[in-house]
Amino acid sequence: MLSLSLQKVTLGYNHQAVVRDINFEVKQGEVLGIIGPNGSGKSTLIKGISRILQPISGKILLNGENILSFNRQELARIVAVVPQNPLLPEAFTAFELVTMGRTPHLGLFRFEGEKDLNIVRRAMELTCTVGFAERRISDLSGGERQRLVIARALAQEPKVILLDEPTAHLDINHQIEILNLIYRLCYEEKLIIIIALHDLNLAAQYCNRLIMLSNGRIFCEGTPEEVIESENIRKVYGAQVCVYPHPVNALPVTLIASTKNKISLG
Secondary structure, eight states: OOEEEEEEEEEEETTEEEEEEEEEEEETTEEEEEEOSTTSSHHHHHHHHTTSSOOSEEEEEETTEEGGGSOHHHHHHHEEEEOSSOOOOTTSBHHHHHHGGGGGGOOTTOOOOHHHHHHHHHHHHHTTOGGGTTSBGGGSOHHHHHHHHHHHHHHTOOSEEEEESTTTTOOHHHHHHHHHHHHHHHHHTTOEEEEEOSOHHHHHHHOSEEEEEETTEEEEEEOHHHHOOHHHHHHHHOOOEEEEEOTTTOOEEEEEOOOGGGSOOO
């Protein structure tokens, strides 16, 4: 069974640490959510696991092997990334973009075969992007582009998918569709999913386990019920909220404690 672990990992930019002494392990069939306020290190952590950043100290291990020992193509066959603000080739069609996900599986001067194209079509079907397969990237909305980037990641046939705010540009219907898809694939394909989310309610509904970051360190870790508590949120986010069990599944739901009724309007 594939496992991914971080051992005393410190990451940053120009030797300035952003996240410090991070320790956790995640295994196949698990969705791990990374939550925390802006600037807490969520995106930096995703970049480190995907090897965009190298650790200042500590180790990131895939099945006990340091990810620095993999070449880029080997790592891309195992780990796919859905970045927060991807730079996309505007002149490409949607289908061509998703086909780029097959690159790690192709040898030098080798073109996509029928098997590769079938994998691309399935990834587009799963993400409901087939309807605009022939349209140029420049003509697509932010939400359509985001679904294509997820389709490209699925076309890699990875064992680990890292997602940095994958629902940021999606309406509520497509948020649910994408997260349902990610959750289902995690179990059916025995994937490791690590997902950075701002929305605490989505994190509670779709993640088996959560890590809450504060000032670049792990503030707390556990199930959604253990992590999403009003006192934790007050200490980390500086926000007064109310947390209640969801009426259907009892998972925590975070509600803001509005002050508008306390403000005199005249």
